[in-house]
Amino acid sequence: MTDLVIPTDPKSAMYVVCLFMAQQGEPHADLGYKTQTAALEDIASIFGVAKRTVQNERDSYDHFTQSDRVGWKADTLPPRLQAVFDKYSNAERDTLLKLSREILNTTWGSKVPDFLPDLEECQKMSRERAAQIPLDQVYVPSKEVWDIVISSYKSTGSEDELEVVGGTTLVFNTPMKNFLTVSSQEIPRCWAVRPYVLAILAYADKVDELAKALGFKGRSSGRAKDEIFKRLPATNAPKPTGSAQLKVSPSDMAEITDAVKNKINLDEESQARFTKFLTDGEWSGVGKTLERSDWRNNAILSTGGWLVAAADRRGELSIALSESDRFEELMNSASLKLASQKGSPFIFPDNTFKGGENVIFYGAPGTGKSNRVEIKIKEAGKRPFRTVFHPDLQNSDFFGCLKPQMDGKKVRYGFSPGPFMKALAEAYREPSEPVFLVIEELNRAAAAAVFGDLFLLLDRDDDGMGEYDVSFPSPESEQWFEKETGAAHEALLLPSNLYIYATMNSADQGVYPIDTAFRRRWRQEYLPLNYKSGPDGDVAYVDSTGKHHSLEWREFVKLLNGHLTSSQTLDIAEDRLLGQWFVKKKELDGKSIPEKVLLYLWDDLLRHEGRDLVFDTSSIKTYGNLTIEIARKGRILSDRFLAALNAASDVDTTEPEEAADDAS
Numbered sequence: 185m186t187d188l189v190i191p192t193d194p195k196s197a198m199y200v201v202c203l204f205m206a207q208q209g210e211p212h213a214d215l216g217y218k219t220q221t222a223a224l225e226d227i228a229s230i231f232g233v234a235k236r237t238v239q240n241e242r243d244s245y246d247h248f249t250q251s252d253r254v255g256w257k258a259d260t261l262p263p264r265l266q267a268v269f270d271k272y273s274n275a276e277r278d279t280l281l282k283l284s285r286e287i288l289n290t291t292w293g294s295k296v297p298d299f300l301p302d303l304e305e306c307q308k309m310s311r312e313r314a315a316q317i318p319l320d321q322v323y324v325p326s327k328e329v330w331d332i333v334i335s336s337y338k339s340t341g342s343e344d345e346l347e348v349v350g351g352t353t354l355v356f357n358t359p360m361k362n363f364l365t366v367s368s369q370e371i372p373r374c375w376a377v378r379p380y381v382l383a384i385l386a387y388a389d390k391v392d393e394l395a396k397a398l399g400f401k402g403r404s405s406g407r408a409k410d411e412i413f414k415r416l417p418a419t420n421a422p423k424p425t426g427s428a429q430l431k432v433s434p435s436d437m438a439e440i441t442d443a444v445k446n447k448i449n450l451d452e453e454s455q456a457r458f459t460k461f462l463t464d465g466e467w468s469g470v471g472k473t474l475e476r477s478d479w480r481n482n483a484i485l486s487t488g489g490w491l492v493a494a495a496d497r498r499g500e501l502s503i504a505l506s507e508s509d510r511f512e513e514l515m516n517s518a519s520l521k522l523a524s525q526k527g528s529p530f531i532f533p534d535n536t537f538k539g540g541e542n543v544i545f546y547g548a549p550g551t552g553k554s555n556r557v558e559i560k561i562k563e564a565g566k567r568p569f570r571t572v573f574h575p576d577l578q579n580s581d582f583f584g585c586l587k588p589q590m591d592g593k594k595v596r597y598g599f600s601p602g603p604f605m606k607a608l609a610e611a612y613r614e615p616s617e618p619v620f621l622v623i624e625e626l627n628r629a630a631a632a633a634v635f636g637d638l639f640l641l642l643d644r645d646d647d648g649m650g651e652y653d654v655s656f657p658s659p660e661s662e663q664w665f666e667k668e669t670g671a672a673h674e675a676l677l678l679p680s681n682l683y684i685y686a687t688m689n690s691a692d693q694g695v696y697p698i699d700t701a702f703r704r705r706w707r708q709e710y711l712p713l714n715y716k717s718g719p720d721g722d723v724a725y726v727d728s729t730g731k732h733h734s735l736e737w738r739e740f741v742k743l744l745n746g747h748l749t750s751s752q753t754l755d756i757a758e759d760r761l762l763g764q765w766f767v768k769k770k771e772l773d774g775k776s777i778p779e780k781v782l783l784y785l786w787d788d789l790l791r792h793e794g795r796d797l798v799f800d801t802s803s804i805k806t807y808g809n810l811t812i813e814i815a816r817k818g819r820i821l822s823d824r825f826l827a828a829l830n831a832a833s834d835v836d837t838t839e840p841e842e843a844a845d846d847a848s
Contacts, residue, residue: 206245232295297451313376413475537681540648547711550763568620569607573629642705650678718764721772733833
């Protein structure tokens, strides 16, 4: 894009600068300004336009860039901006910055026409934003929000004294020693009307310009009041019964039309909109005539849905806050839904699901760890996000990573989320509901390495909210997360409605140790052996005399574990024994001992020593010998183990058909 040059006309040049101001991050700082407001004011003075014109043009671009602001939402750009966008939007940021600096250092001989937005569209946008505000939630602004509210209002020059009471009420003490209050419930609505407020302020500036262009000092006295502005906006709507229908004289209207076209700095599209504003109160949303001092506030209150009779100071407060880009950023990041986001501009105590925790369920194999997790989740009526740790698992598998994706006929790299990010995004989308991330076999991977920086997120406060946040590892992951949750996020943080459940058996073979720093961030829940539960069904075995015995599974596993732990030569930990749910009901056919029980004993638990404690090793030397003897329905157990079993078993006098077939 090195062939890009500065546009020759000042209007296009200003649009290029506005496009750069709509980039992500802090473009005003790149241009050398301390604040966005300072940048907007200087750019406006360079091109001879109102500050709001620059602001409106920047906001028009916001929705088509990676800007942190929402801007003016529209399907397409206005034609006046589209040509510049088509030519310059694909330029590298550094290239666009260089061009913008050169433009701002150039002397432009002619003024750029001001732009006026479509008031009907701005009303629609504001009402859509207001519709996002749940009316059944309690909004408690953070200290930063209250500080912005107070400083923004004071910057208007008002002599009112403001004080926040109880974190939920803004008290206005007027110079006349009167007072009124604004509830914190209304702060989101002050944010919602911003598109209309910014637009109506731009029109108000032009109303004052019109008065001067017509030769008046102002619009509120003399002929300007009685014959012009008291009759505007003209409307075809019938006046209330008993009121006079005042009309602007044809000669005055002709003078107004000429002033709009030739004496007020507007482009052609904006000239048409300003004329419509002066003649169509229904389109503009302006219900009071323009000679009044309260016409702006009245229009704002109507758009915001306030009851005008009880809405003193709401309009002024909305105007003050509309000038604060920081307030807009904070409100967009809250999205008025993500109740559990730490650092959110609001606390939503009535809507946030609290109690999220990290829990490790551990115990012997077959004690029902996964079943315990499943019961907890089913009680909540939810489907979990589930993953299984294994030795080859990496942080990029668990969190997510960049992967090639098809974009039409082109291949691009995009963020592909792992189970952690999928669960986290769902928790932010549904703050009033519990969300579960289940990790099976936690210690079959190097858990601390798989979590990586996410390790820090596991610290939680008493409500289950994360105490620490971590940065997004890549811009792509941040963009994916913001798209999924519908809000801007400065960092990752565990919300109080996200539960992380993990299962593990520390005595399994081939597992990784879990260090103390990692494990202490989890609540531990040990599942002991419990022989009162387990599947129904029987096992069968052959004793030393060739008799066949049957025994209930739960009794068998109880005797087996007792026999193993009674050994004077072996030291077998409890979490290496067999749990009551080690087998399923369908495996207990009463014909033999399930083979996976025998395999676990032979090849895992007694792999290095102690096989003679359970098996008849005088005749069985390999597991292959064991399977042959099982197929023949022969004896496989040691005398000591048989002695423990026979006292509790029943003798089966039926000759097994399989054994007869094998003997033949």
